[in-house]
Amino acid sequence: MRSKVGNIVVIALFIVILGVCFYYIFIDGIQNSIKLGLDLRGGTQIILKPVETGTEEVTDEAIDKAQLIILNRIDKLGISEPLVTRDFNRNIIVQLPGVDDPERAIDIIGKTAQLEFRIVESVDDSGNPVLGPTLMTGDKLSKAQAGYSSNGQIIVSMIFTEEGSRQFEKVTSENVGKQLAIVLDGEVRSAPRIKQAISGDAVIEGIETLEEAKDIALVLQTGALPVNLEIQESQTIGPTLGQDSLRQSMLAGIIGFALVAIFMVAMYRGLGLISIIGLICYVTIFWGILAGLKTPVTLPGIAGVVLTIGIAVDANILIYSRIKEEVLKGKSKYAAFNEGFRNALKAIIDSNITTLITAAALYRFGTGPIRGFAVTLAIGVVISMFTAIILVRAILFLVVNSRAITPGFIGVKLPKINQETKAVKEK
Amino acid sequence: MAVNKKPVKKIEKVAEPVVLGERSYKFDIVRKSKWGVIVSLTFIAVGLVMFLIRGFNFGIDFLGGNLMEVKFTKSVSITELRSVMGGAGYGSAILQNTEENQYIIRTVPLTDAQKETILDTLDSKIGIERPLVQDRNVAPGFSQTIIRNTLIAVAISIAGILIYVWIRFAVRFALIAILELIHDLLIILSFYAITFREFNTTTIAVILTILGYSLSDAIVVFDRIREEIRVNKRDRFIDISNYSVNKTLVRTIGTTVTTLFPIIILLIIGNETLKDFAFGLFIGIISGSFSSVFIGPQILVAWNNRFPKYKK
Numbered sequence: 001m002r003s004k005v006g007n008i009v010v011i012a013l014f015i016v017i018l019g020v021c022f023y024y025i026f027i028d029g030i031q032n033s034i035k036l037g038l039d040l041r042g043g044t045q046i047i048l049k050p051v052e053t054g055t056e057e058v059t060d061e062a063i064d065k066a067q068l069i070i071l072n073r074i075d076k077l078g079i080s081e082p083l084v085t086r087d088f089n090r091n092i093i094v095q096l097p098g099v100d101d102p103e104r105a106i107d108i109i110g111k112t113a114q115l116e117f118r119i120v121e122s123v124d125d126s127g128n129p130v131l132g133p134t135l136m137t138g139d140k141l142s143k144a145q146a147g148y149s150s151n152g153q154i155i156v157s158m159i160f161t162e163e164g165s166r167q168f169e170k171v172t173s174e175n176v177g178k179q180l181a182i183v184l185d186g187e188v189r190s191a192p193r194i195k196q197a198i199s200g201d202a203v204i205e206g207i208e209t210l211e212e213a214k215d216i217a218l219v220l221q222t223g224a225l226p227v228n229l230e231i232q233e234s235q236t237i238g239p240t241l242g243q244d245s246l247r248q249s250m251l252a253g254i255i256g257f258a259l260v261a262i263f264m265v266a267m268y269r270g271l272g273l274i275s276i277i278g279l280i281c282y283v284t285i286f287w288g289i290l291a292g293l294k295t296p297v298t299l300p301g302i303a304g305v306v307l308t309i310g311i312a313v314d315a316n317i318l319i320y321s322r323i324k325e326e327v328l329k330g331k332s333k334y335a336a337f338n339e340g341f342r343n344a345l346k347a348i349i350d351s352n353i354t355t356l357i358t359a360a361a362l363y364r365f366g367t368g369p370i371r372g373f374a375v376t377l378a379i380g381v382v383i384s385m386f387t388a389i390i391l392v393r394a395i396l397f398l399v400v401n402s403r404a405i406t407p408g409f410i411g412v413k414l415p416k417i418n419q420e421t422k423a424v425k426e427k
Numbered sequence: 428m429a430v431n432k433k434p435v436k437k438i439e440k441v442a443e444p445v446v447l448g449e450r451s452y453k454f455d456i457v458r459k460s461k462w463g464v465i466v467s468l469t470f471i472a473v474g475l476v477m478f479l480i481r482g483f484n485f486g487i488d489f490l491g492g493n494l495m496e497v498k499f500t501k502s503v504s505i506t507e508l509r510s511v512m513g514g515a516g517y518g519s520a521i522l523q524n525t526e527e528n529q530y531i532i533r534t535v536p537l538t539d540a541q542k543e544t545i546l547d548t549l550d551s552k553i554g555i556e557r558p559l560v561q562d563r564n565v566a567p568g569f570s571q572t573i574i575r576n577t578l579i580a581v582a583i584s585i586a587g588i589l590i591y592v593w594i595r596f597a598v599r600f601a602l603i604a605i606l607e608l609i610h611d612l613l614i615i616l617s618f619y620a621i622t623f624r625e626f627n628t629t630t631i632a633v634i635l636t637i638l639g640y641s642l643s644d645a646i647v648v649f650d651r652i653r654e655e656i657r658v659n660k661r662d663r664f665i666d667i668s669n670y671s672v673n674k675t676l677v678r679t680i681g682t683t684v685t686t687l688f689p690i691i692i693l694l695i696i697g698n699e700t701l702k703d704f705a706f707g708l709f710i711g712i713i714s715g716s717f718s719s720v721f722i723g724p725q726i727l728v729a730w731n732n733r734f735p736k737y738k739k
């Protein structure tokens with residue numbers, strides 16, 4: 001159907017695409033070409049669920065703000081390449097690659113850091129202070145710093161903004177002689193007695209370690225989270241587990257590929273060889289896209305890649321078995337190739353689209369690694385259709401008229417002659 | 428010719444070839460495949476019974492809890508480890524040896540302080556390597572979110588596939604495709620119930636994958652039937668279905684085998700997570716091929732007999 005020139009153009013186009021893919025694979029060194037997900041490179045993932053306090057609904061704006069604050073805190077911790085995303089259930093997902101002290105990071109990220117200044121009204125029977133209404137919150141701080149007080153105690157000193165300063169002065173001047181409780185996340189940290197009106201700053205006492213003081217200063221500085229967040233899941237993968245998984249999946253992929261290649265050549269001879277060219281292109285383009293898009297590849301994602309090798313071969317098998325069938329019917333090479341492709345096309349498209357539908361649902365409703373899987377599955381399905389329908393077709397039609405294409409090349413043996421003679425007899 | 432006769436004779440024992448001139452076929456799969464349905468239903472029934480008796484072996488993703496994978500600096504037996512854990516007050520922890528000197532320790536959800544106590548005890552009594560191989564903490568009740576998401580994803584996929592197959596084929600094909608899907612899901616679930624393999628988020632991912640993938644076999648068979656109906660006005664529907672199944676059989680087996688190659692390798696060499704994946708996919712892919720050959724076409728034929736207006 002298509003002209004020889006057309007096929008050459010298609011193949012040339014693929015060579016260009018492959019070139020681009022190679023560029024992306026090798027640009028940062030082959031080792032770093034693919035961005036690995038947390039489960040493969042090691043790291044910490046935290047899923048935080050916003051909790052409604054009282055009757056107040058958690059708004060999207062509040063979650064947006066919380067995401068930003070979390071990102072700020074991570075930044076202050078000095079962790080590189082953090083990822084703070086939100087899933088379909090409005091959970092906040094924090095991904096931190098290769099953190100030394102995951103517990104601390106988890107602790108800091110999840111802290112609400114709601115700072116309140118309240119007057120101690122009285123003391124109940126068991127000695128606990130009874131607090132009055134919140135007079136001021138921590139949102140008017142300009143700076144918070146960990147350090148030591150003059151008597152050697154660990155403290156966090158806070159400096160107010162101009163507005164905060166005025167407010168604090170008002171609060172303190174109205175309550176001289178009373179105790180002012182400094183409450184962090186519901187816990188009374190200290191309750192000094194107000195001797196006179198204070199304006200500029202305040203301190204938090206009663207901290208055990210300097211480390212803790214630093215953490216408190218950090219969360220105060222980045223501001224309080226507008227919603228309370230509950231840690232639903234935290235996961236830390238050490239660097240060795242991920243490396244193991246990666247190595248094993250790569251090995252399975254390579255051995256699997258080799259077995260597939262042997263199978264294809266055994267079943268379809270020369271056609272099998274062409275499909276191996278198609279498969280190599282498939283893997284290269286897949287790799288190139290992953291490298292180019294910088295999509296992080298997760299462990300389920302790798303499983304997706306392994307699975308799509310099967311999908312990619314499927315298109316070839318569908319086409320070749322149809323070609324074989326047509327040849328057995330006694331059609332000419334060209335007609336058999338043409339019919340084979342035409343007949344297989346619908347099945348290929350329909351079966352791949354049903355897979356794509358699921359991949360889309362997975363992406364929309366999945367979390368974390370499952371999303372990664374959906375992405376590789378979808379990319380794999382699209383590239384495999386692309387290579388099988390366009391590239392393999394172009395190669396086949398380019399060589400179809402050459403004398404090398406014999407029934408043996410296609411993997412059809414003697415029965416062809418039997419069929420032909422039968423066909424003649426029937427007539 | 429004499430050479431050819433032998434294998435044909437062998438096949439006769441399994442199924443008699445049906446001779447319809449150019450559209451003859453070797454295996455009378457559709458007429459015999461009530462056995463396929465029986466095998467599947469038995470399997471699902473056994474799975475259901477096992478599920479009712481002891482349920483699934485849910486992982487911490489579903490139950491909530493803490494999982495640490497620890498590499499020890501020296502060799503330690505599971506009994507020694509159990510007694511050390513008992514000494515720390517966690518005698519009920521689930522222990523699993525993964526690699527040399529490496530164990531998974533599963534407990535109830537832990538606070539940071541509790542976790543440190545355990546790790547300090549392990550470090551002083553045996554000696555552990557830091558950082559840990561892995562460490563997960565899941566709040567109880569989180570699974571509700573996962574389950575809800577999964578059900579939504581399954582519902583949307585099924586609806587999408589139903590509509591697509593309906594448009595491309597016909598309503599009976601669409602409904603039977605969905606039936607095959609549900610069959611495949613039930614088979615996977617039965618396997619998890621029978622083998623008592625851990626049921627976790629990986630399992631969910633596998634189920635969703637099979638949802639998308641296992642249908643391709645069914646689609647290929649249906650595609651062939653759709654095509655044959657158009658060109659073959661002579662034979663009965665059962666023969667058309669049989670012929671189509673026969674014609675796609677080599678492809679179905681070929682694709683199943685090639686897809687299974689890497690998965691089998693993963694099953695052999697992979698670590699626990701990878702094995703989890705490979706196991707579910709293995710079952711799902713085989714089940715998908717099985718249902719597309721032995722279940723779907725038969726139901727399609729039964730449907731055609733029941734509602735003759737669909738008979739062409």
